[in-house]
Amino acid sequence: MRTHVLTGATSGIGAALARALAERGDRLVLLARGDEAAAALTADFSQAQVLVADLADPGTLNGLGRQIDGPVDSLLHVAGVVELSPVSRLRLHDWEEQLAVNLTSPAVLTRELLPHLRASRGIAVFVNSSAGLSASAGWSSYAASKFGLRALADALRAEESEHGVRVTTVYPSRTATPMQEKVHEQEGSAYDASRWLRAETVVSTVLHVLDLPADATIPEVTVRPAPARA
Template sequence: MSTYVITGAGSGIGQVLAEQLTARGDSLVLLVRDESRRGEVAAAFPAAQVLVADLAEPGTLNGLGREVDGPVDGLVQVAGTVELGRVERLRLADWQHQLDVNLTSPAVLTREFLPALRAGRGTLVYVNSTAGLGVNAEWAAYSASKFGLRALADAVRAEEREHGVRVTTVYPSRTATPMQEKVHAKEGKEYDASDWIAASSVADTIRFVLDLPRDASLEEVTVRPGPR
């Protein structure tokens, strides 16, 4: 039985991944943003340890790693947020919120769980976005946070190789999740989940990364829609 720490397990890719890992008997530590979500996630995953960690407030994450006992086989950072808008109209709060949730908090969580990951010679997975590889109009703040997340992953990979920690960035294209539904609403477009990658397909990719034999490491994986 392996132990995995997952952010964003309350919906979308994170929830599906947590369901898959639970089904095969793994031990989970799930991070949720507030007490109300703790109750919902604890009911869905009664065997998991559920911790409150508000990624919008990075300072509240200090010391979180001490709440998990023993080695960790994987830290999977799925949680994220998005606000679209042209640079001329984006508020400071929009920039700060996305940078806090998508970049600063993942960095703090990485620091917090590195001792446990080193002890378990574990795998650190950052679920990024293809917006972290290229940027379109109105995606400046979100893409900036995801470009930064890519840089974080590259730095941690170089620093932690000597400690036996593997680091992978997964770049999903548009995926059928509640976040994608929100994006469509902001874009003024009709949302049809069947048009996009299933959350389970991205979760399958993450599990593949986590299950790789120790003699191999996938540093970056891009997940795009298959041919129709």
């Protein structure tokens, strides 16, 4: 039985990934933003260890590694927030929150869990975004946080290879999740879930990465919707 530490398990890709891992009998350590979210996760995943830490306040992650016993086979960064805005109307709070949740907290959490990952020669998976590869109008703050997350993963990969820790970044294109529905509201466009990747499709990619033999690694993988059928 493998142990996975996972952020973002309350919704979207993170929730689908947590379900898939639980169904195959793996041990989960889930992060919840507050007591209400922790109670919901405990109800959904009764066998999981649920820890309270607010990714919008990275300091709450300090010392978290001491709350987890034994090796950790994977650290799965899935949580994220998005607020679209042109630079001309960008609010400081939105900029800071996206950097905190999408970049700073993954860095702090990774630091906390590295001794566990080294002990198991485990893997860190960063579920990034296509916005981490190319920035569009209105996406400056979110894309900046995701470009930074790519840099974090690249540096970590170079630093931890000597310890046997593998690092993978997954770049999903638009995925049918509550976050994507919110994005469409902000864009003022109609939301049609059938146009986008299913969360389960992204999960299957993550599981493939996790299940690779020990002699292989996939540093980066991009997942896009298939062309529409005529």
